[in-house]
Amino acid sequence: MFKFSIFKLRKVGNNILDLFFPKFCLGCGEEGKFVCGKCFKKIKQEELCCPVCNKVNFAGRFCKKHKKQARFDGLLFVGRFQGINKKLVHNFKYEGIKELSNLMAKVMAQVLAQNFRAEEKLVLVPVPLFFAKRLSRGFNQSEILAQKIGEILDLPVANLLLRIKATKSQTRFTKQKRLENIKKAFCLSGWGRKENLKNKTIVLVDDVYTTGATLSEAAKILKKKHPKEIWALTFCKD
Ligand SMILES: [Zn+2]
Ligand SMILES: [Zn+2]
16 A cells, blocks of 8 residues: 555656656657657667778677777677767766666667677676766766666676776867877776686676777776676767
């Protein structure tokens, strides 16, 4: 009886919130949901490719030419950083609409499930934020995504990394500048030092893949633990 009344109250509360702050589809502007059914269909998986040159290979691994410079095994992503995908990332990360992460995590989980066999021992590792940035934003978008993907696929989520350097925003930097900026930004966390990663495949989770500088640096640190493979999983690729 008690539970029922709380549930009812919440429901009424949500309806009232919707009345004052109605939701509009980020794709077409239709009132009702953040992403309507029609626009949701547009969020589909693009063909996987070499993360550097975008040459399609259906696996997400680096091509022969770019394999040497790679610090991780490959990239899985949902779509390109444009249109509704870009709006989703922006509204989640900068406007703080955490509800959007449910949808993002759902499609990311699908991509992950399609590309790994069930017997593979996967560990989801969110890319950490520097503590001051996390405080000012109030949350780490990668952590929320990793947790939700972990819940959907019943996979462990481990905060194996710490961000020890306040890096400048990467958005306006060239690739070379990004690499310099992110250098020595991570170390293993206490958990990361203790965890045995042999025979396990790490999946680094982030929202967007741009030049891969951040993910490469994170992978470099995790390599010290000799996992079987290291993959990156993002919602978008630039
Ligand atoms: Zn729509
Ligand atoms: Zn390539």
